[in-house]
Each structure stands twice: as C-alpha cells, then as structure tokens.
Amino acid sequence: MNTVDYLQHHDIKPSVQRLAIMDYLQSHCTHPTVDEIFTALSPQMPTLSRTTVYNTLKLFVQMDVARMLTIDENNIHYDGCTTPHSHFHCKRCGKILDISHLPCPISDLSPEGLVIDEVHLYYKGVCPACRESGKSDIEQE
Amino acid sequence: MNTVDYLQHHDIKPSVQRLAIMDYLQSHCTHPTVDEIFTALSPQMPTLSRTTVYNTLKLFVQMDVARMLTIDENNIHYDGCTTPHSHFHCKRCGKILDISHLPCPISDLSPEGLVIDEVHLYYKGVCPACRESGKSDIEQE
C-alpha cells in the first residue's frame, strides 16, 4: 500500500508534510527524533516548521500509525513500525535497534484488573559494533 | 538494613540529603519525580536545592541503588527498588504501579551479540481505580 492510502485508511489527511514525515519514518528504521526528521526533510521542504513535525508525530501516535519511544532519556524517538516488537538501546552509540523478542503472554495480568493498551519491552547495553570498536565509555551520537 | 548502612555498602557517603532522598524513595513506592521529591522534602529541609536532588538521583542510578523510569514522556520517575520487576502506567491518573510480570529469559537474544545490562518492561493502559471512577478521558495527575 502506498503512503497516501495508508494515511487515509487511518483517517489522516495526506498533506505533503505528513506524507514526507511518514515516508521518512518508514524508510529509515532508525527511530528518529523530531529534530532528526526536521533536519533531514528541511533541505527538500525549506518551509517546513519544527512545530509541524511535532504536531504530525503527535497525530500519528494518536491515530496509531507511529509509536513514541521513551527509551532514551534525552530525546523522544519515533517508530513508524506498529507491529509488536522490542528494542535494544546501545548506551555507547545511542542507537536503538529492533529486536523481535517479546514478553510472555500477559494473560496472567488480567486478574489484577488492569486494562492494557500498550506493551513496551526494551533492553539497554552495548551493541556488537560498539563492542568491537572497543570504545571505552559512554559517548552518545 | 538501615539506610546509612545501605548507602555505605554501595560506596555512597550517607549525607543528610542523600539519606532523606533514599528514605523517601524507599518509603514511597510511587516512583516519584525530582520535583515530587524536592517538594516533599523541602519543608523539613528548607535549604535543600533542586540541583542536589538531581545530583543525588544521578549518583543513585550510577551506584545501582535506584532505577530511572522513562515510562512517562513528561517526567522522569525514579524507583528505589532495584530488584527486577515491571510497571504499569495508567494513562488517566498518570500513576506508575509495580507489577511482577517479567519477560521470558533473554538467552535467545545472545546470538545477536548484544551485551545486555538492563531489561525494561512496562504496560500502558487504565488502572482499576480509574476504570471504576469512569473518568472519560486522559487527565493526568
């Protein structure tokens, strides 16, 4: 499905800005921040406003076509992939990687009377690349 | 073990401020924010500085006697309990509850070459209390 249809199927009007942001999210699985998206799209869309990126991502999350990742305490990251999966956050390079591992079924929770809308699972540590390069300490981005 | 010994066993000098903050964390399992801790302790410690609360919590996390929770995108919360457990974040009242559910063993991850230091698992939804009271929409705190 193309991006126009994808947004429309989720009751989102496919403006030029929204299309560009969704395309960026889906073609860059790097879980970008607002600023990364803004910086990447600015050259081709010189009139783009940071506020629009904020508004659009908020809308995307509301309409369930993006997920907000609060894994990194310094910046909120966004994920255009909405199928359940987990993440790995490298403390050295700061990258957030997708991994497939998911928790056990949550049926054993329902006795507590909780209504569960979202499941978030992630790990923190050191990624293979950083481990190889042997950088000694934390120095993100 | 008392709080003085607890901090000393983790190579943390038990200053008055640090003791007060650790005591607060351990006696209030509400996963408070910096501001909640500062506001709660200020009356008894009028000279306490917000910066000290920030510094102290950073130290506690480094020394492994507290965990930083980035579940709530608006504020960082802190947890004085360091044994593995999961959380539930109510989207209505904003409370973070402890729950015991944990993911399956992570041994199936090691093939990917990741070094894992921390596991974070939490759920978002509506807590029993908010469900009962039937408040219609999101209105945190």
Added chain:
DNA sequence: AAATAAAATTGTAATAATTACAATCTTGAA
C-alpha cells in the same frame, strides 16, 4: 585544635526540548 584539602551542597544562569498561540496558507464544500 588549627590548617588544609576534598567532597558535597547550593543558587543562579544557561541550555534545550516542547508547547501555546496567533497569523497565514491550503483545501474542499456551498
């Protein structure tokens, strides 16, 4: 006990992410 050094705390100022908001622009319907 006095002098000194190291560590911790404090308060203010700076930084940076996010939001509020009013003005402008775009789109689609009447």
Added chain:
DNA sequence: TTCAAGATTGTAATTATTACAATTTTATTT
C-alpha cells in the same frame, strides 16, 4: 467565487535539566 474548516508556520513562552562558581561541610594532616 465565497466561505469555513483544517493545516502549517514562526515566534514567544514554558519547563525540565545541566553547567558552574561560590559556599558549606566533612575528613585528614600537622
């Protein structure tokens, strides 16, 4: 074409956090 609703923009305001220099506390040496 006119109009209204919605989307975008840019600036200003807000807020959490950090930087930093000054002060205070604590521990150590003489």
